[in-house]
Structures are given as structure tokens and as C-alpha cells.
Amino acid sequence: MQNNEWIDSFEKYAQKWITKGQVPGVCLGIAKNGQIFYKNGFGFRNVERQLGVTIDTVFGIGSITKSFTCVAVMQLQEAGKLSVHDPVVKYLPEFRLKNLDVGQITIHHFMTNTSGIPPLPTFFASVMRSLEENEVDDHPFLQNQTDDTVPIDTYEDLMSVISTLDLELLGPPGTEFSYSNDCFALLGAIIERVSGKSYEAYVKEHIIAPIGMEHTSFFMEELNRYENITNLYIMRDKGDHKEVIPSPNWWDTSSFRAAGFIKSTVRDMLRYTDMFCKGGLTTGGKRILTPESVQQMITPYFPTDMVPGQFYGYGLVITPDYHGKKLVEHSGGLKGIAAQMCFFPETGLAGVALSNLELSPVLAVMTGALNSLENRPPESSHLISKIDFLSEEAMHQFVGDYQSSEFGTLPLRLENGQLVLCFLGENYVLRPFAEDIFVVRAFGTDCSARFIRGAKNEIVRMAFAGRQFSKEVATY
Incomplete structure (x- = not known):
């Protein structure tokens, strides 16, 4: 680890992707057993004023928040206040699906994205209050929305809307993976009802404060006029080129905070990853979780359909064989946010990369660093294809339009x-990988598309980006 030869090749590789992605600012930190041995801020937290990035710059972490939500659930289970195998309706009796029985859906299914609930069209309504303040309104999420959407301001609003939607489960609970912000949002409601505190207050008091995460919060006003906070940027398509512009206000939503709205720094997040590597203990010796609870969180329960060989635990993604070691990670993305957190529980190595532009290549930066550290070319993949070629005739069956309401x-x-x-x-471009599985190179890293067949062996859905999309009538 003292050998710093890897740094030069890695930083050239990282800078290539940051430049290609027109990313204003990225920060990366890597630690071993809680000790930070590499840190670097690329670019700016504020381009207009040329203010640089440091490991103490506050960024959004997006869906990495989901792991905090699961830590809170595990703490409440340790306290005997709930079990992850309890039905959701035990705590949320208002949770209903139109013409469907939800009695078999458990907290475990919510935490592993295996409830069977497909992607829902609720996110736009949940961030409407932020959008009303926003002077820049072009965002990919918003292209399918209508003017008559009613804001979702509370957990009760969210459950009310979900109960009216016409949908079919992807399969019985526990049999299909589909990433669900809605299910994680409702875990926040369960935490509130069981703990008697607001979700945000519970997480601050029982996770953020005891770990010593000094510049971490759901609310900017709690950071006490701390100045090292990034601006947010978005990419605008100008037809012949793409332009990065500032988009100042942070999206927020009181009903979806448990799914992705913590703000933090690389330094604070490396304290958080160290807690998992130390079996639930902070650097200062405070116990956040029991070793058993940590183990339950990093158990590979169900394949994610995001990358072959990757599984979902409790708010964490697990690759049991990542170049021979167990890798635990999660990413996050929102307007002005791209984040990546990873750690190797067996070796105590951890890394965090945060950025101020959505869909920026933070995962390429992170994997480039991990590869360089172990003397692999930074662009290396741990995936080995089982199929190299498909005929055009065989490819035709996959062609079509795939749809989700999200x-x-x-x-x-x-x-x-x-x-x-x-x-x-x-x-x-989809490259053949295995039967009905293709690999996609996006933002410098590999992800997968898996196709799901129906009773007549025809393609009925595609699993991509952690979600399931239904196939419409094929167009040839």
C-alpha cells in the first residue's frame, strides 16, 4: 500500500473520464482500517468562483441513504421493536395495492427490493415542491409527467396514491428483484411509527451523530453555515453539443427522504464504511450494530440484474467474487448528485467517490482506483463472458420497446x-454475455440487461438499471 506508483496511472484514467463527462467536481477518498491513505479533489465545487473540492466538501449521496435506512431498521430489530420478517401492514395498515393482497410482503422484501412491486410513477409528485422553486426544469425523469399531478407530501399521501394505481406484481414477494424507491420511502414511515421519532431525527441521533459524521445531514440549515458545500450542476442537451449549467436548489421530499436525500462528505462517509468493516463499531468504540446485524446487511439475498454476479443485501449491493474478494457497495444519483461507496469487509479497504453532476462517471473513477491499487489496468472488468456471438436472427427476438411508468x-x-x-x-450497445443476458458499457463501467421470458418462451420483460421494463409490441 505504500507503493504510490498506482496513483499516476489511476489519476490519468480518472481525469480522462471526468473530462469526457464534463464533470465540474469529483472527490475520491480511500481508506484502510479507517485510515485515509488517498484523497483527491478533481475540479470545482463552484465552477463560477473556482472553488475547489476537498474530502470535507458536502455533496449529496442519493440512494446510499438506503443503507442508513436499513441500519435504522436493524437497530430497531435489535431493540426488539420489530422483526425484518414482519408484514409491512403490521406497521402500515394503510399500505394497500389495488385488487392485490399485500399481507405476504415483509420488511425484508422492502429492504431487498423483492416485494414484487414494479416501478411506480410517484417520484415526480414527491419532488414537486422543489420543482416549483426550480428555474431549470428539464430533467430526464420529468419527460413523461403531466400538469395534473398532485404533490405527494407525506407518507400517508404516498400510500394513498399507491393504493389507486392499476398494477400487477412482477411475481410473488421474494421472487423478483426490482429497485423500488417507494418501498424504501415507506421504510422511513415504519421507522417513524416504531421509534416514535421522525425518520430524520432517528437517523441523526442513532447513526450520524454517534459515528461522528460532522458535516452530514438531511437539512442544509443543520450544517450551521458551513461553507464547503458544493453547487449542483445539470447537463443540458443543446442538439449539437451538451452543456453543463448550475441548477442551485437541492431537490427534497419529506415522503422519500429514506430513499435518498442525505448530504455528506467523503471523510464522513469513510467513517461510515469503517463502521461496517469493524463489525458495527465506530472508530471511537461506540456500537452502532451487532456483528450479526452487519452480517445480515451484507448477505447476498437476491441477484440485482444490474451486473452479473451481483446481489442485493439490506440497502447494500454485494458481489461475492470481485477479483476473488467480497465487495459491498451502493451508488446514488439525483439532480446534481452522483455518488459511489464501497468496502471490502474482509480486508477493511473502503472507498467513496462523490460528484456534483448526475450520471457522472464516479463508478468508473472508483473501480479505476480499485484496479490500479491491485496492479490491474484501470479499465479492467471482473466479468468474463460465456457467449461472444449471437446471429442477427437470434437478436431479433429482443428488439422492441420496453416500458415502465418510472x-x-x-x-x-x-x-x-x-x-x-x-x-x-x-x-x-448490448454485448452478448450469457443466455438472455447482455453487458452494457456505460460511463466507463459494465452493467447488464437481462431478458425475461413468458409461458410461450417469448421475451416479456427486460431487467435493466435495477428495474424491470415490460415489452411492448415489437417493432421490426
């Missing part, structure tokens, strides 16, 4: 002998 329609076409998927305005 992201709208994803067209998949056959172009010049390759399958090309359009996602959030960008085209990606």
Missing part, C-alpha cells in the same frame, strides 16, 4: 448487427 419507454433496436438500447437520451 422511466417511460426504452427503445431497443438492431443497428449494423448490434443491439442498441436508448436510455435517458443516450444509446448503448
Whole structure:
């Protein structure tokens, strides 16, 4: 670890991706057993004033918040106030799905994204109050929304809206993975009702404060006029080029905070990862979780469909064999936010990368650092394909439009002998990997698309970006 030769090749690689992605600012920190041995701020937290990035710059962490939510649930289980195997309706009797029985859906299913609930069209309504203040309104999430949407301001509002939606479960609870911000939002409601405190107050008192995360909060006003806070930036498509512009206000939503709205720093987040590596203990010796609870959180319960060989635990993503070691990680993304956290529980190595532009290549920066540290080329992948080639005839069955109420329609076409998927305005080539599984290189790292067949062996859904999309009538 003292050998710093890896730093040069890594930083050239990272700078290449940061420049290519037009990312204003990125911070990366890497620690071993809680000791930070590498830190670097690339670019600016405020481009206009040329203010740099440090490991104490506050960024959003997006969906990494989900792991905090699961830590809170595990603490409440340790206190005997709930069990992860309790039905959700035990604590949220208002939770209903139209014409469907929800009695079998447990807290465990919510924590592992295996409730069977498909992507829902609720997010826009939940952040409407933020959008009303926002002078810049073009965001990929918002392209399918209508003017008659009613804001979702409370957990009760959210459950009320969900109860009116016409939907089918993807499968019985525990049988299908589909990433669900809504289920994590409702875990916040369970934490409130069981603890008797607001979700945000509980997390601050029982996780953030005892770990010593000094510049971490859901609310900017709690940071006491701390100045080292990033600006937020968004990418605007100008037709012939893309332009990065500031978009100052942070999105917020009182009903979805448990799914992704903590703000933090690289230094604070490395204290948080160290708690997991130390079996639930902070550097100062305070116990946040028992070793058993940590173990339950990093157990690979169900394949994620995001990368082959990757599983979801409790608010954490687990790759049991990442170049021979167990990797635990989670990413986060929102307007002006791209975040990546990872740790290796067996070796105590941990890394955090935070950025101020959504869909920026923080995962490429993180994996580039991990590869360089272990003397692999920074662009190395741990994935080995089982299939290298498919005929055009075989590819035709996958072609079509894939739809979800969260992201709208994803067209998949056959172009010049390759399958090309359009996602959030960008085209990606699908490379054959295994039967009905393809790998997509996006933002410098690999993710997967898995196709799901129906009773007649026809393609009915695509699992991509952690969600399931239904196949519409194919277009040839």
C-alpha cells in the first residue's frame, strides 16, 4: 500500500473520464482500517468562483441513504421493536395495492427490493415542491409527467396514491428483484411509527451523530453555515453539443427522504464504511450494530440484474467474487448528485467517490482506483463472458420497446448487427454475455440487461438499471 506508483496511472484514467463527462467536481477518498491513505479533489465545487473540492466538501449521496435506512431498521430489530420478517401492514395498515393482497410482503422484501412491486410513477409528485422553486426544469425523469399531478407530501399521501394505481406484481414477494424507491420511502414511515421519532431525527441521533459524521445531514440549515458545500450542476442537451449549467436548489421530499436525500462528505462517509468493516463499531468504540446485524446487511439475498454476479443485501449491493474478494457497495444519483461507496469487509479497504453532476462517471473513477491499487489496468472488468456471438436472427427476438411508468419507454433496436438500447437520451450497445443476458458499457463501467421470458418462451420483460421494463409490441 505504500507503493504510490498506482496513483499516476489511476489519476490519468480518472481525469480522462471526468473530462469526457464534463464533470465540474469529483472527490475520491480511500481508506484502510479507517485510515485515509488517498484523497483527491478533481475540479470545482463552484465552477463560477473556482472553488475547489476537498474530502470535507458536502455533496449529496442519493440512494446510499438506503443503507442508513436499513441500519435504522436493524437497530430497531435489535431493540426488539420489530422483526425484518414482519408484514409491512403490521406497521402500515394503510399500505394497500389495488385488487392485490399485500399481507405476504415483509420488511425484508422492502429492504431487498423483492416485494414484487414494479416501478411506480410517484417520484415526480414527491419532488414537486422543489420543482416549483426550480428555474431549470428539464430533467430526464420529468419527460413523461403531466400538469395534473398532485404533490405527494407525506407518507400517508404516498400510500394513498399507491393504493389507486392499476398494477400487477412482477411475481410473488421474494421472487423478483426490482429497485423500488417507494418501498424504501415507506421504510422511513415504519421507522417513524416504531421509534416514535421522525425518520430524520432517528437517523441523526442513532447513526450520524454517534459515528461522528460532522458535516452530514438531511437539512442544509443543520450544517450551521458551513461553507464547503458544493453547487449542483445539470447537463443540458443543446442538439449539437451538451452543456453543463448550475441548477442551485437541492431537490427534497419529506415522503422519500429514506430513499435518498442525505448530504455528506467523503471523510464522513469513510467513517461510515469503517463502521461496517469493524463489525458495527465506530472508530471511537461506540456500537452502532451487532456483528450479526452487519452480517445480515451484507448477505447476498437476491441477484440485482444490474451486473452479473451481483446481489442485493439490506440497502447494500454485494458481489461475492470481485477479483476473488467480497465487495459491498451502493451508488446514488439525483439532480446534481452522483455518488459511489464501497468496502471490502474482509480486508477493511473502503472507498467513496462523490460528484456534483448526475450520471457522472464516479463508478468508473472508483473501480479505476480499485484496479490500479491491485496492479490491474484501470479499465479492467471482473466479468468474463460465456457467449461472444449471437446471429442477427437470434437478436431479433429482443428488439422492441420496453416500458415502465418510472422511466417511460426504452427503445431497443438492431443497428449494423448490434443491439442498441436508448436510455435517458443516450444509446448503448448490448454485448452478448450469457443466455438472455447482455453487458452494457456505460460511463466507463459494465452493467447488464437481462431478458425475461413468458409461458410461450417469448421475451416479456427486460431487467435493466435495477428495474424491470415490460415489452411492448415489437417493432421490426
